[in-house]
Structure formats: structure tokens, C-alpha cells
Amino acid sequence: MSQQYDFTQAVNAAKAFVDQQEGRGEGNKSYKYPLVYPAPGTTLVIRPLFNPKSGQILRLVNRHEKVACYRTYGVECPICKTMQQVKDTTGQDPFGRKKASRSRGICFAQFVSSTQPIDKGQDKGTLQPGEIILFMHPWSVYSQLNQMIQSVAQTPTGMDQAFGHAMTGMFVQVSVSGDYKYTVTPNPYLQSPVELTDDKFNEILNGLDDLSEQVLPSTITEEVDKQVKEYNDEIYKQFIAPRIPNQGVPQGTAPQAVASAAPVTPVQATVPSAVPDDNDLPWANTPSTPSRPECFGNHQQNAPKCICCPEEATCMGQSK
Secondary structure (H helix, E strand, O other): OOOOOOOHHHHHHHHHHHHHHHHHOOOOOOOOOOEEOOOOOOEEEEEEOOEOOOOEOOEEEEEEOOEEOHHHHOOOOHHHHHHHHHHHHHOOOOOHHHHOEEEEEEEEEEEEEEOOOOEOOOOOOEOOOOOEEEEEEEHHHHHHHHHHHHHHOOOOOHHHHHHOOOOOOOOEEEEEOOOOOEEEEEOOOOOOOOOOOHHHHHHHHHHOOOHHHOOOOOOOOHHHHHHHHHHHHHHHHHHHHHHOOOOOOOOOOOOOOOOOOOOOOOOOOOOOOOOOOOOOOOOOOOOOOOOOOOOOOOOOOOOHHHHOOOOHHHHHHHHO
């Protein structure tokens, strides 16, 4: 007899995603499981697996290249904010798609087949039918899989049939055209490509790592925060600092405001040696000076004179 799992969290997550969509109208890291991403011109057949440790089937992560985007954690992302500020002030997108925040779905899955061999890397050969993979997929596939899960959950035994049986389940075909169009097609007539007893299947599911810790950790750790600050600083140094004469940029101190595309003139001959950290009150540790400009207390977010003024951080606090 197969083990009974509580699919409540997985169903609620899928429903919340679908409801939200309808409401809007629409590395170098090594992984314990082969990390598979559908390539253009390839058709994959997989079986998404329920993950008992997280209570989920799918997880959505957002990254800037290999660095976390804080949208993954439901909070404002300093990198997104800096990128948008640069776009707003220059009228251009100097970053391109490569550095923009990209949404990716991930899930554990049983690999069935592929029209092209999939190299597992590290001289481990190619992926074989029945192996467990960490399947990473674009937003469109994540959306379609969520809709399928919600549809399956409409019947009383649907989730158990799709995710609780050893040999049968929700097998899907993921096809990728040469121009990066993704389609997901259910195949209800397939079975596991390897023989699995109920006990063996339960052992596989219960032995899976926590899905909420894959690719990105479940919470903002010190290491994640450090990487985000360093990445944000690099953006600042490359696109903002050159527009501000003599501006130094210590690590982790990329400012909230950015310079405009036009050359700017400092209000005074000196500029602050540090810029407020995104995670601190912008005026918290700024020392006062004997002289202040006449406009002090009337800070303007992207005004060149404010960006280059050594009293900007204190002025921002005064203007609150």
C-alpha cells in the first residue's frame, strides 16, 4: 500500500499562483542531483515529484545571473532597484537580459527520456531513464505545470493518483522549439521507466533533499546578503560612480539614488567617503558638518546636486 502524503501545501501553492495570474491577465555550483534545463530543439519527458520535506512540488526562484534576486523572498531587491534607477536616469538599459532578474521554476523529477542525450557532467556520463533530477525550467513551464496541478486537484483522489503512486503519475512532455517556445503536454499513459515498488518509491520521495533549499536557500542568509551587496556595488561602480567626480564606493554601500546621464557639478568641493547602505537608515551614521547648503532639508531623489552633496544622507533624514 502506498504511503499517504499531505498534498495541501502543494495544491494551495499551485492555486495561489494560477489565481494570481488570472487576476493579472497575465554556475559553478555543483548539485547533488543532476541539474537539467530544457535546451532549444529538445523534447523531454519527466515526472515531477512531490517533495515531502518542503510539502511542495514546484518552487520559483529569481536570480540576477547566479546571484539571488530578493523577489524570491518577497522583499524589495536592491539590485532590481539600482538597475531600474539607472534605466530611469539614462533612458537606456545598460544591463541587457543577461543581468536582469530571471524567474526559474525548479522541481525534483524522474527522468524518462530526451530527444538528445543529456550529459551529467563531471565525467558521470549521460542521464539514464529513471534517474532523479533537479529540473529547472522557465516561467512559462512553471505556469503550465501549476495549472496542471490545480486541475488534478479538482478530483478527490487526483493528487494521490498523480503524485502518490509508484509506477504511474503525472508524466509530462516538455518541448522546446528552436526559437525558445516551451510547451508542456500531459501523458497519462506512461509508467515509470524502471520498476518501483511502493516501498522503494516512498523511500525515494522521503530521501529527497528539501526543495526550498535548492538553487537558493529558503531565507536570506549572510552569504546571500554578501553576494547581493557585492553585485550591487559592481553595478554602482560601473554605471553610477563614473558620473560622480571623486566618488569612492566602499563594499556594501551602493546608494539608493543614482546620478543622471548628464554631467553633474558638486555643490561643494568634497563628497562623502561612504554612501548609505540599502539595509541601513540612510542618515544613521552620517556626521554633521559646520556648513550646509541653503537647500538643506529639501532632498530630491535623483537631483544631481543632491547626489554629489556631502550632506545628502543627513538631508534625506531631515526631509522625512
